[in-house]
Amino acid sequence: MPVVQKSGLKVWHRRERNKQFVIWAGYLIVTVIFVLCWQQISEKTVWFFVLDAPRQAVDMASRMVPVKWSYMDVLWSALWDTINIATLGTALAVLLAIPTAYCAARNTTPSLFLARPIALFVIVASRSINSLIWALILVAIVGPGVFAGVIAIGLRSIGFCAKLLYEAIEEIDENQVEAVTATGASKAQVTAYSIVPQILPAFAGISVFRWDINIRESTVLGLVGAGGIGLQLNASITNLAWTQVSLILLVIIATVVLSEWVSAKVRHAMI
């Protein structure tokens, strides 16, 4: 215990002196890096616009009220599309994530040197490219609309679902697998009776969690033409129809908060 003798008294300190110095050095390094980066950003910023921002914000806010509630008639179908993009996209992702995770998990992969690296690359590639970029590419290929959004969300979510799923597979209790194998079960039976039951709760939890994230993501896909409420948002902003914009923002908040609540409830019920 780090105790220092101070004029005959024993004083307790939280850390050893050297450890404390290391921590201070860490803070110093982070601060230096931060300041250097900040300088660069500051150089690239037109401070006149920044100083003008509060006035602009007040101006924008004053244009946003009163909220144009009648616009809701148009929004219902956009909202339906948005929810469909998220749900169908998640379903697609989950379907594709199952084989990917199976190949990526160390204990189930068919080959450690071929299938596993490929699966891991699929996971990383899907995770590092944002759904908006996927949508940008897909709109060019399959044309604008909900379909492109579904595929974009699907491709983007494979990585997330597969990563969590393969970690769940790697953490299963091997004794159960051994027990089922000992009964003379075939490979498929071993998977169905010893692996699947162990990861099913995690699997359901992951799907619902990703669905919740996807609701949020699918609200912006419309900006590049992939359907949903983002299409209306983009149109309203371009037309400077700020009373519609405020309604759309309110609808998005409500949807996201609701979906978060649903997903939390479902996950609680599952665990």
Next chain:
Amino acid sequence: MTTIAIPRTWKKPPLIKNSYIRWGLGLAAAIYLTLALGTMEVNWVRVAGGLPRGQRFLARFFPPDFFSRWPEILEGLNESIWMTITSTVVGIAISIPIGLGAAKNLAPKPVYLFCRGILAISRSFQEVIIAIFMVKLFGFGPFAGFLTLSIATVGFYGKLLAEDIEDIDPSQAEAVKATGANWFQWLNYSIQPQVLPRMIGLGLYRLDINFRESAIVGIVGGGGIGATLNTAFDRYELDSAAAILLIIIGIVMAVEYTSGYVRKWVQ
């Protein structure tokens, strides 16, 4: 004496025990799927026509061209890195007081609701939507991107911090309180050590996310590698775009690997 019929065959127990709920959920899912797929209106003619075009489109991604736009790519990458680091630091700094306020066992009810409200709002909007407004208010460039990512970081980090604080072991907090510690000492000696390891890990994870997100705030004018990527798409320089995408994937992989390593070392 009644005899209990012992079943001779065994069936796997289902995930959802109540059979009514199980079948009801299945039915609901089936109805939903038909409705959703029915309203999707896939224009298969367009898709079929688009496939060869898509093929040509994808073919133009190869081979990735790293060199002809290298100065722009480098500048975009630099901007992205500045944005990532500053926004992570500022976002975490702001989210600490908000996270403390949003923890049920720490804050009084009005503060709790207020902070939870802030977190809910900043989490509701996808980064791109925030970025659109930030670019409108603060002008083009990395400053708008920095603000966007900071706001997103506050929502993410504040919520997880609050949840982590709610999950702490209360007996340690009580013990420190019993020594007569004041509020700040109490935070510093009983709460902070319990949440710190996980929060360092999450901070690194957020750094990783912020870099990835910095690739898209550029699409709406927020600066960074996303702006370079968007320009490449707009000019149909798809080979440069492919190079940028590969660089993003590479950096994300590297960051993920190192942050995973650091997290293991911290915990």
